[in-house]
Amino acid sequence: MGASRNLLKLVGGCAAGGALLAGILAPVSIGAGLAAVDVSDSVIGIVPASISKQLPGVTTLTDRNGTPIATVFDQYRIPVGADRISQAMKNALVSIEDRRFYQEHGIDPQGVARAAIADVTGGDHQGGSTITQQLVKNYLINVIDKDNPAAQAADRADTLTRKMREARTAIELDENLSKDEILSGYLNVVEFTGKVYGVEAAARAYFGTTADKLTVAQAALLAGMVNNPTTFNPYAHPVAAQRRRDLVIDTMLATKAVDQTTAARAKAEPLGVSGPAVPSSTCFSAQPDAGFFCQYALSYLRSAGVTQEQLTNGGLTIKTTMDSQVSAAAKDAVNANVPVTQPGVANTMAIVSPGNTSHEVLALVANRSLGTDAAQGQTTRNLVTDVSDPFGAGSVFKIFTAAAALESGAATLDTQLPNPPSQCFPLPGNRKCYTVHNDGTYSDPISLANGLATSPNTAFVGLEQRVGVPQVVAMASRLGMRSSMQTNNVGQQPDAGSNDPQRNQTQTQYFQDKPSFTLGDSPVSPLELANVPATLMSGGVWCPPTPILSVTDAAANAVPVTNAACEQVTSSDVASTLMTGLSQDTVSGTTAASARAAGWTRPDIGKTGTTQTNQSVAFVGGVDNYAVSSLVFADGNKPGQLCPGNPVHIGSCGHGAFGGTVAAPPYFKAMKTVLGGR
Incomplete structure (x- = not known):
């Protein structure tokens, strides 16, 4: 009786295998005819002929010289x-997964029948699928469905x-692709462990090599993993993997x-894996002087029309405007001024290259670095x-008052401005005056030029x-503070x-009737502040501070980026006149003492700022082809x-820190390094 049952199962298995093969082949040979199993909604055509160019890949960000600074990816x-x-x-791969790969045509009839018989008779579960399937x-x-x-x-x-839809697609792929294209396509698509996909990434992550240099032992380990990356993970399950x-x-x-001989030698080798050496998939992995730049570059591209999908899966190469030498000098300068872990004190520095057609960002650094560990x-x-x-x-905001006055003709650099020690200025609407x-x-009156260098309050509010x-x-918005405002x-x-x-x-709305605006008590972006001297140094031409030189896709085609x-x-x-007015700050103005202490003798422009409660101090400057905010x-x-002190700290110290004594020194230190013997 048991023999009869086994015979019936075998006959049933043969029938099932034949039915499945007929169902797969029927649409190819005699037309549709398979509505009953819903293969009309076929997946044929979803796997492109140029498979390797369509896969999710690693996006690499580089500095302006092409040196990688970060990678971002999903896979x-x-x-x-x-x-x-x-x-x-x-x-x-062919030996362990599909020995008849080079003879079959997308599907393996023997494998289909074997799998059907095994499934029906209760034998080992077998998929019967080819490498193409x-x-x-x-x-x-x-x-397609990764998300x-x-x-x-x-x-x-x-x-x-x-299974029938999958097999139908495999048959068509076999008709349109070479065996080498199918095999490499599979090896590029398949997951190994975690975020590691494709043989090249696996070769680098596990062995520190490349796919073209994989040995027999290394190749065998990777080929064995594709069956079940979790079970045969060489890190978690080394015995099973071996x-x-x-x-x-x-x-x-x-x-x-x-x-x-080769087989015996390969089996005698240890697994030989290291790592896995998988790069970080976010800007957090960038060097301390590049994390903020990476973050800004990606944000800038999203606002310029590049999608998040393109950024994380497009295998793009993003060449940024970052100058690694300038960035390193700036990072050293801010760290020397305020240590990385100094509680409650941040020191930022942005450096922009002026120009009439673009304002390229060269450095975006702070004593802080991009990451999740606040203790560090x-x-x-x-x-x-x-x-x-x-x-x-x-x-620093007195720059905007001076620019508006010069443009309107309300003042020249020689105009004498009333400058009493204190004054209460009338406000609209019969409100209490602003003291x-x-x-x-200071001298009273004072020239606009001298006022820009020494920064009296009453003269500028007047x-x-x-x-x-x-x-x-x-x-303020026109010269560069657009997002801030x-x-x-x-x-x-x-x-x-x-x-x-x-x-x-918005700040633009809020400050329409408030004379305190020129004293700079409103929130600001350090980068936008650096773009203000860049605009003046560009002859009054504002450009968006761009971090991007070029973007190319995995096939080296240019990706369009929409810039303002x-x-x-x-x-x-007006721009050149204002620059003349700003040229005395490091000579006889509020940063003169710090400039002398730093041995600074270069002609430049500059303006300091200190808030009333000394919770923020600033310096903006420009020298050679560098516009800077600190x-x-x-x-x-x-x-x-x-x-002030070594280090700068939060405390109670009378007059507190000033822009000239605390914010300007990092500028001198960074620019002396950048300019060197020039």
């Missing part, structure tokens, strides 16, 4: 052509419909891919490009009143649900007064 994969995969790797399945799971768990489950489902590797070597011997002075926020300084740039004091002793606060506010007065996006004007209005157009925001005469500000949970 660590480096597609390679068939000629860059060792013959040992190809032989190992596995390519289809893995392409669906790892590429859709439900669809991935359907791609793995053990159903007749799924047994599987040795089984692959035995199959290579059986198929005459290797001889007895790391932050996930981009301190250099975001509107990150909530306290403001202080008297301003000078911090120090000049702002003469020009009109709205005109000064507009000038669109945030509210706490540096965030305006909150329409708030009743507080400081929160529900440059604008002539003030005349070249800001030191309180960034902890309990912000307080900045105190």
